[in-house]
Amino acid sequence: MPLTVVFAVLATAGWVAGGADPAPDAYDVQLEAWERGSARGRPLPDPAASPGRISAFFAGLTAAERDRLAARHPLVVGNLPGAPVTLRYQANRQALADARDNERRRMHDERLSPAGQHEAGRRMNRFTSMLAPGRQFLSFDPTGRGRAAEVFGDLQGADRISVVVPGVDTELLTFERTRGKYRAPSGMAEALYTRERSLDPGESTAVIAWADYDSPDGLGMSAATAELAGEGADRLTESVRALPGEAPVALFCHSYGSVVCGVAAAGLPDRVTDIAVTGSPGMRASDVHGLDTSARVWAIRAEDDWVADIPHLALGPLGHGADPAAESFGARVLSAGDAEGHSGYFEPEARSLENLALIGAGEVNDVTCASGTTGCAPADPCARPATA
Numbered sequence: 001m002p003l004t005v006v007f008a009v010l011a012t013a014g015w016v017a018g019g020a021d022p023a024p025d026a027y028d029v030q031l032e033a034w035e036r037g038s039a040r041g042r043p044l045p046d047p048a049a050s051p052g053r054i055s056a057f058f059a060g061l062t063a064a065e066r067d068r069l070a071a072r073h074p075l076v077v078g079n080l081p082g083a084p085v086t087l088r089y090q091a092n093r094q095a096l097a098d099a100r101d102n103e104r105r106r107m108h109d110e111r112l113s114p115a116g117q118h119e120a121g122r123r124m125n126r127f128t129s130m131l132a133p134g135r136q137f138l139s140f141d142p143t144g145r146g147r148a149a150e151v152f153g154d155l156q157g158a159d160r161i162s163v164v165v166p167g168v169d170t171e172l173l174t175f176e177r178t179r180g181k182y183r184a185p186s187g188m189a190e191a192l193y194t195r196e197r198s199l200d201p202g203e204s205t206a207v208i209a210w211a212d213y214d215s216p217d218g219l220g221m222s223a224a225t226a227e228l229a230g231e232g233a234d235r236l237t238e239s240v241r242a243l244p245g246e247a248p249v250a251l252f253c254h255s256y257g258s259v260v261c262g263v264a265a266a267g268l269p270d271r272v273t274d275i276a277v278t279g280s281p282g283m284r285a286s287d288v289h290g291l292d293t294s295a296r297v298w299a300i301r302a303e304d305d306w307v308a309d310i311p312h313l314a315l316g317p318l319g320h321g322a323d324p325a326a327e328s329f330g331a332r333v334l335s336a337g338d339a340e341g342h343s344g345y346f347e348p349e350a351r352s353l354e355n356l357a358l359i360g361a362g363e364v365n366d367v368t369c370a371s372g373t374t375g376c377a378p379a380d381p382c383a384r385p386a387t388a
Contacts (some may be wrong), residue, residue: 021125025143026098027075033130034076039065047080051242054082074098079139085156092137097307100127101143124205126172139212139239146172149239150186150192156244160265162196162360164189164346165236167279168223169253170215175306180343185209188346192252195348195357205361212239216256223256225317226263226284233264241269250360251295254345255307258283259320266292272358274298277331278345279307279353282320288330292320298359299324299331300352300370304341325370333370 078091106120187207207313253261262283337351
């Protein structure tokens with residue numbers, strides 16, 4: 001192959017330096033402005049500072065000063081653990097509106113291919129939906145495939161908090177769905193919130209659809225390793241530590257999300273009382289003791305979930321370890337009832353959702369164990385035998 005052709009191929013692929021740098025994304029632009037900014041003559045805090053430090057900074061500002069920062073730097077404030085919850089909702093609403101307007105312009109940008117314009121239209125429609133009245137976003141970042149975390153209920157006043165951690169192919173375009181609603185992060189969290197409230201209407205609960213990490217894109221190599229799970233675990237730990245109040249927290253981790261939760265387990269705060277995994281390929285541990293957590297660990301797997309057929313092992317960076325639904329792992333194995341396939345655990349009528357909601361509501365004595373489970377004696381918190 002002629003050298004000029006080789007050079008052209010490498011340059012096109014991004015391997016040759018010297019070309020124009022890509023334009024910075026909206027978050028980076030606002031972050032740079034934040035780092036140059038000030039309040040009351042003092043520099044703004046480092047976004048990587050502890051949630052306590054961030055909280056103390058905002059506590060020292062007036063409401064008008066807080067609103068001004070959120071208006072100038074919505075993507076920074078909206079994704080800042082430790083910033084007031086309602087201020088983050090406000091900032092992310094503005095960031096969503098800005099992102100929607102940007103995608104609307106891109107829909108008619110003649111520099112984009114028809115496919116690019118179509119993609120811009122899909123993103124514009126997604127952001128429009130996310131801007132519906134009453135929706136609350138604790139985080140939002142349109143960069144790349146995008147990330148978001150939506151809150152159902154009163155997070156600040158909740159007696160209990162549940163966090164849904166989804167798996168592969170999680171991005172802004174799959175954050176919610178019209179068809180298959182309860183198989184997308186937003187729908188999963190909404191179903192869990194509705195069921196928890198029905199169990200005890202007098203108790204205040206909040207549920208977070210936490211799609212705030214870069215998940216694997218499909219079932220390729222990234223899904224077979226824990227690299228993205230490690231990065232997601234750091235973000236999850238930071239997010240949980242920044243939750244307001246002292247309410248107990250339960251994590252509900254689906255598919256690759258259970259890898260994220262397994263890697264995060266040892267570093268999570270003590271307020272995390274329960275970790276429940278559904279359709280798990282493994283938690284990067286040989287058993288519950290390897291998770292090094294004081295939280296109760298629960299596992300659910302539907303009879304026809306294909307994840308049962310993957311090799312549950314870890315060879316260096318490949319694989320995610322032992323099967324959490326196996327008796328030898330030591331988790332409390334719950335009935336999935338009539339849940340179907342790999343993504344049917346949060347369907348409103350599924351026994352699996354009932355069990356998950358009971359955990360989230362703190363009613364663990366009423367869960368239904370998987371048929372044949374030997375670790376669910378009547379004295380055990382997993383008390384009811386399976387009937388289906």
